[in-house]
Amino acid sequence: MQFTGRAEEAETQPCSALPDDPFSEAPVSPAAFIARMEQLGPWLPDDPALPPVGLAVSGGGDSLCLAWLARHWRKNLLAFVVDHGLRAESAEEARLTVQRLTAMGVPARLLTLTTLTKGPGIAERARQARYAVLARACREAGCLDLLLGHQADDQVETIRMRQEAGSGPEGLAGMGWVTALPDVRLVRPLLSVSRQALRNTLRQAGLTWVDDPSNQDTRAERVRIRYSLQVQDTRHTLWQTGVKAGAARMQQDAERAAFLARQVTLRPEGWACLGPDLPEPEILSALIRCVGGLIYPPSPAAVARLQAARQEATLAGVQLVCGQAGWFLVREVAAMAAPIPAQTGARWDNRFELWLPSAVSAEGLSIAPGGLGLERKDRGGWTARFCATLPALWREDRRVAVPHLGWCAEEGLKHARFLFQPPVSVTGSGVYGLPETRGEQHHT
Known part of the structure; x- marks a missing residue:
């Protein structure tokens, strides 16, 4: 595969603005993307003397389109291309992606993972390793923000997977437009754009991309969900589920933050002082995730049992301890x-x-x-x-x-x-709804 066409030439070609329908297949205009980025700020000035905005680019259609659109938004960018090393072709695909990014005027840095091995849980292990190396690269480059290429189809697939897993309202909110981690902001500006619209944008610009064959492997849960949604087109229903759950989650996050400010102390030693009474299971779950350094919360059923029992116990590598000053959460030494x-x-x-x-x-x-x-x-x-x-x-x-x-x-x-610096804050760190952009009557 070779790079064909130039981004400068594509600027003069007509592109439709993004419609209200997140599953429209119309190509994305740079102007609509720029309007979206204004909603997701604030941003540092586009000055080469300041840290760049980071881009996570796999070379697939979603992330490569993100890079092409971002290049119209600003010049001070730095793309990170992760070679996971799980397929023989991955090194060549990563090298080719760096070339394509360079050709469109986006500086790129290649990151290579050497510790991943195939086996059970590979998708989740690869995801965590990828985020870890991206976070480290952002710290080294001084990037305060990292743009991700997740799109509308990814969002509804995530919501359906969480539905089937019995997730509560928090999970059904799906991915946030913005997620604040301890040292970098994850920003997903394409969440209301379909997978097909992004590929049509690249085709119109004369660009090609890498197709990872693992995205067709039905042994993976996400791929099975993707095919099921093609047969039964419930994408719009799932999308609305996510919108409603997102609004509820942000309201809930605000209420929890107020409770935590009144009742709980999270200490720099990594302990949580809960006071004489245990908080409700949802708040207790968020605190366990924080004290344990976990990406995901523990089982809701297990947390509910722990809260109801009101006895010292261990869950997900965290000890619930009762002392003279009340209840505490501390790390389990054996799990460190x-x-x-x-x-x-x-x-x-x-x-x-x-x-x-x-x-x-x-x-x-x-x-x-x-x-x-x-x-x-x-x-x-x-x-x-x-x-x-x-x-x-x-x-x-x-x-x-x-x-x-x-x-x-x-x-x-x-x-x-x-x-x-736990990987996820106790209080809500995500943005699940967007304000209207001046002069714009639709999200994208």
């Missing part, structure tokens, strides 16, 4: 991550990020749980059980610092710090 080399920027247990003084020698230094053995006077009034879950620095097999307690055995580590 294995030790990793200590260096500034290292992320451990999917929750803590390390900062080390520049003069510190990282030779033989690792991050691991604090463990037991700290004297009472060094625990800052906290129990040994809690302090065992703190991130600590170890040199070889000797604990040398527990920064949250201000304890250190090496003077150079006195100013080392761990920042608590």
